[in-house]
Amino acid sequence: MNFDMKGLSAEHQGKRLRIEFTDGEICEADLLMLSTCHEHADCCGITFDLLRTNRPEKHQHASPAAVWSEIEFVKSFEVLETEAE
Numbered sequence: 479m480n481f482d483m484k485g486l487s488a489e490h491q492g493k494r495l496r497i498e499f500t501d502g503e504i505c506e507a508d509l510l511m512l513s514t515c516h517e518h519a520d521c522c523g524i525t526f527d528l529l530r531t532n533r534p535e536k537h538q539h540a541s542p543a544a545v546w547s548e549i550e551f552v553k554s555f556e557v558l559e560t561e562a563e
């Protein structure tokens with residue numbers, strides 16, 4: 479089974495993204511890793527370093543480094559920056 483990765487792919491790893499989540503959070507983040515699994519929806523997701531967010535209270539008790547989100551909570555994203563030449 480292939481789950482909807484919302485357009486994210488391995489090529490986005492290492493890039494700076496603006497991510498909108500289904501709960502209304504919009505953040506800027508460096509995508510560290512995209513995790514995919516063909517069996518479990520909750521194994522599919524992103525690990526990212528959080529740079530800024532409109533919902534800081536959501537992350538108040540967590541480290542801003544290597545934050546995990548299941549892909550189902552990702553609503554949309556855009557690439558802010560590509561790697562330097």
Ligand SMILES: [Zn+2]
Nearest residue numbers: 515517518521
């Ligand atoms: Zn799995």
